[in-house]
Amino acid sequence: MEPISKSVEPKPKVISYIRWSTGGQKLGDSERRQVEAASEWLRENGYDPDPNEVLEDSGLSGYHSENFGENGALGKFILRVKNGQYPEGTVLVIEDFSRFSRSQVRLAQQRFLELINNGIRVVIVKDRKEYNSENYQFADMIVSLANMQAAHEESDRKSNHLKKFWKGRRQEALKHANEEKTMYPVLLPSNSPDWLRKITINGQKYFEVIEERRDVIERIFWLADKGGNDGLGLGSTRIVRVLEQEGVKPFKGEKQNMAKSFNDSYILRLLNDRRVLGELQPYKNPINEETGKRFRIKDGDPIPNYFPPIIEEQLYDRVREKREQRKNYRQGKVSSTFRNLFTNLVKCRYCGSSMTLFQKRGSRAEGGKCDYLQCSEGTKLRNCQNRAVRYLDTLEKTLIAVLLELDLSPLFKANTEKDDRKKIDIRNEIHKYQKRLDEIQNEILNVTRLQVKNPNDDSFHVVKEELMEEKNTLNELIEKLSYELNTMGRHHNYTEFKNNLEFVLSSTMLEDEMEIYNKRRAINTYLMDIIQYISVDSKNKECWVVFELGYVKEELLASFQRGQDMLKSGQIGIPMKPEYENLKIGDIAPDDGSYIPTESEIRAFGTEAINAHLRIKLHRFNAYEPDSMDVEILREAFPVAPPELIKINQTMNKAINRTWKRFKNKTYKVLDLKSYENLKNSLFDDELLKSITDNKEV
Numbered sequence: 001m002e003p004i005s006k007s008v009e010p011k012p013k014v015i016s017y018i019r020w021s022t023g024g025q026k027l028g029d030s031e032r033r034q035v036e037a038a039s040e041w042l043r044e045n046g047y048d049p050d051p052n053e054v055l056e057d058s059g060l061s062g063y064h065s066e067n068f069g070e071n072g073a074l075g076k077f078i079l080r081v082k083n084g085q086y087p088e089g090t091v092l093v094i095e096d097f098s099r100f101s102r103s104q105v106r107l108a109q110q111r112f113l114e115l116i117n118n119g120i121r122v123v124i125v126k127d128r129k130e131y132n133s134e135n136y137q138f139a140d141m142i143v144s145l146a147n148m149q150a151a152h153e154e155s156d157r158k159s160n161h162l163k164k165f166w167k168g169r170r171q172e173a174l175k176h177a178n179e180e181k182t183m184y185p186v187l188l189p190s191n192s193p194d195w196l197r198k199i200t201i202n203g204q205k206y207f208e209v210i211e212e213r214r215d216v217i218e219r220i221f222w223l224a225d226k227g228g229n230d231g232l233g234l235g236s237t238r239i240v241r242v243l244e245q246e247g248v249k250p251f252k253g254e255k256q257n258m259a260k261s262f263n264d265s266y267i268l269r270l271l272n273d274r275r276v277l278g279e280l281q282p283y284k285n286p287i288n289e290e291t292g293k294r295f296r297i298k299d300g301d302p303i304p305n306y307f308p309p310i311i312e313e314q315l316y317d318r319v320r321e322k323r324e325q326r327k328n329y330r331q332g333k334v335s336s337t338f339r340n341l342f343t344n345l346v347k348c349r350y351c352g353s354s355m356t357l358f359q360k361r362g363s364r365a366e367g368g369k370c371d372y373l374q375c376s377e378g379t380k381l382r383n384c385q386n387r388a389v390r391y392l393d394t395l396e397k398t399l400i401a402v403l404l405e406l407d408l409s410p411l412f413k414a415n416t417e418k419d420d421r422k423k424i425d426i427r428n429e430i431h432k433y434q435k436r437l438d439e440i441q442n443e444i445l446n447v448t449r450l451q452v453k454n455p456n457d458d459s460f461h462v463v464k465e466e467l468m469e470e471k472n473t474l475n476e477l478i479e480k481l482s483y484e485l486n487t488m489g490r491h492h493n494y495t496e497f498k499n500n501l502e503f504v505l506s507s508t509m510l511e512d513e514m515e516i517y518n519k520r521r522a523i524n525t526y527l528m529d530i531i532q533y534i535s536v537d538s539k540n541k542e543c544w545v546v547f548e549l550g551y552v553k554e555e556l557l558a559s560f561q562r563g564q565d566m567l568k569s570g571q572i573g574i575p576m577k578p579e580y581e582n583l584k585i586g587d588i589a590p591d592d593g594s595y596i597p598t599e600s601e602i603r604a605f606g607t608e609a610i611n612a613h614l615r616i617k618l619h620r621f622n623a624y625e626p627d628s629m630d631v632e633i634l635r636e637a638f639p640v641a642p643p644e645l646i647k648i649n650q651t652m653n654k655a656i657n658r659t660w661k662r663f664k665n666k667t668y669k670v671l672d673l674k675s676y677e678n679l680k681n682s683l684f685d686d687e688l689l690k691s692i693t694d695n696k697e698v
Contacts, residue, residue: 012089012121014047017074019057019067019099037095037125065103068111074100078111081118088119096126097147098154108148170282170303177305184308188282193275194251195310207307214310216248217276221311224271224319230522233322236267242514271319274302278309297445298438317427324482337513338520339371341396341504342534345527348375349537349544349648351384352655357391373536389538394620399534399545400505401626402616402635404498411530411547412494430481433474440471497526505625532668535648544645545614549669611637612671613645641670 016038038054055073060066068075080086092115094100100122101108112131115122121132129143173187186205192198195213198205223242227234234242240262250262274281284299339357340346346355355373373395374388389395444467451460500519507516535544617634619626626634638645652668 011046012091013053013087014042014045014091014093015053015055015077016042016093017055017057017077017099018095019060019074021059021061034095034099038093041093041123041125061102065101065107068101068103068107074111078114081115081120084118086120089121090119091121091123093123093125095124097124097150100124101148102154105145105148109145112148170300173280173303173306177303179305181305184278184306187306188280188303190280193273193307195276196307209308209310213251216243216251217270217310219243219248220267220270221276221315221319225315225322228518228521230518230525231322232326232525233319235323235326236264236271238517239267240264245514271323274316275307276309276311277313277316278305278307279303280306297442321423321427337516338524340373340391341520341524342399342527343524345524345531346373346395346534346536346543347652347655348377348384348386349535350386350651351375351377352651352653353377353384355536358388360388373538385539386536387538389536389541389618390620393622394618395536395543397505397621397626398616398618398634399543400501401621401631402545402614404501404505405628405631405635408497408530409494412497412526426481426484430478433478433481437471437474437478440467440474443467444471497523533652535652541618543616543618544648545616546645546649546668546670547612547614549612549671611639613638613641615645639671640673640676645670646672 016035018034018038020034035054055077057067057073060069060072066072068078070076077092081090101111112122116131116133116136119133121130123130124147127143127147170188183201184207186198186207192207195210195217196207197210199208200206220239220243223239224233224235227238227242244261248262249260250266270276279302281302282299283296285296344354347353348355353376356376357371357373359369360372361369371391372388373391375384375386377384444464447460447464447467451457451464454460500523503519504516504523530548532546532548535546537543615636615638619630619634621630641649649668649670656668
């Protein structure tokens, strides 16, 4: 008869937990000590150490409860325990309470109880003590709380010591911030920017400029300021292409990045980096006690003159301003040669949506491909009746020819000293509001923390609402001022504009890519300043060009002023007698010497000032270039918007408020008959005309 075998109770699952706050502790003694302590307990209790059953929190702070957060191994373990993924009796082995937590006792005890109340046996090796739901009595509670408090107080003491130390170093940096320096000592913990290195002289570390990298950064800022032909500088993508063409290699940096060229994101960060001005902005990384995640906030005001400056502040501000200006002109990516000269201007006649470029099959002479312009809604949803129109030889050539024949010089205005002073005032105001916004953000954070600790105190809720309201008001003011700053007149060169148009009309896309891009982008930028939109009707092969009314009104005002100056000086006399009805323009009346005004004189009274509305017939110019005769036939000007255009304008306004959030408050305008008459009446000096008429000069 076989002996009855005795059942052996299986051993519980055992998991080791180790934690250290910094990389130095991992490389030092902390990791080894904790692993050896856990292994010793495992061997003593009949277990073989299993590296797969180790929870490791490397570089996570117990003082700030990072190890309890979503990214902490211990935090994930506690969550799985609460979800029932570990059986009761599972053993968690920890070297010391300080490895479990150095946080405030209330939070540490809460997490500790979540483990033992869910059946986990917690072993503290240093004390040779096991805590579980059965033995956690009053005495054990006192011991565990005392150990948690001791761990917290030790970290609290170290934290306060470090805060005092770095506060002293910061005060030292601020003390010498306004002094002229030839040497820049390293006083605060920070990595060197890519263009600086740290050198040691007589035991003190200093920052030193890497000259070849300074040259590259100066080149990048020059391109962002002066690149292109439109006064807006180049964006990060174009700067990268220029640097590639010039063979400029990227900085390797501390991580030895082996990329062959700069990337957009690095250029963008560099243009925003105030360290190029020598400024250091200290930050602190507090931790959300609930999630265990760190978040970054500014720690006080920036420290000026801390790093060696390599860029002048005026240049830095200009580049930032131009980057903001480009947002009003460029949205999204454009092709390397800026193929669509009328980007952001061409709209569908029937639905008001943007017209976009796409390629279709073309003839062999065209290389097998041809660019077409089509309504974006028609392309995506097929719910627009507009058709595609050939772009290069039809729309672009026709419009360029018309623009060259028009005298648009009055639309190109230059900045004045008054404009420059106003820009400075606006920038200072924005800076003041931005500084207050930073203060409000910190105040909201502090109030939120107090609100979490005192959820029943309504006063914190009231204060937070007031701060949020002030924040929203300041954001609106900053947005308004930024828009005003970015839309202020830039220097416009009409001769350059015409030269660029002539170059584009006669060039091909096979020529120098950078030159083509710069000239085409410059044309587009100028056109966006003087034109509201170009409504394209591909079905009827025509388009409407609607100029900015502000410029048109200025030209009308100037022309009326010229005309009134002529009247005042007695240069013009219009014969009123019936026998003079057959006189032609320029003829002199026989008896009183007065004459019919010439065309230039008529224009001086605003009757032929720049018309705000043009209707242009689209014609395909594939065999020859358009000339002035073609333009005469294709172009029709309207000083007053006809009913057809008024209806189109209504469609444009519905579309822009429906589709483009950033243009929500924008409205397109045309001069209808009533507004045109009101404009003329507001500009013309009736008293002057009456006095001249009474004197029989007219």
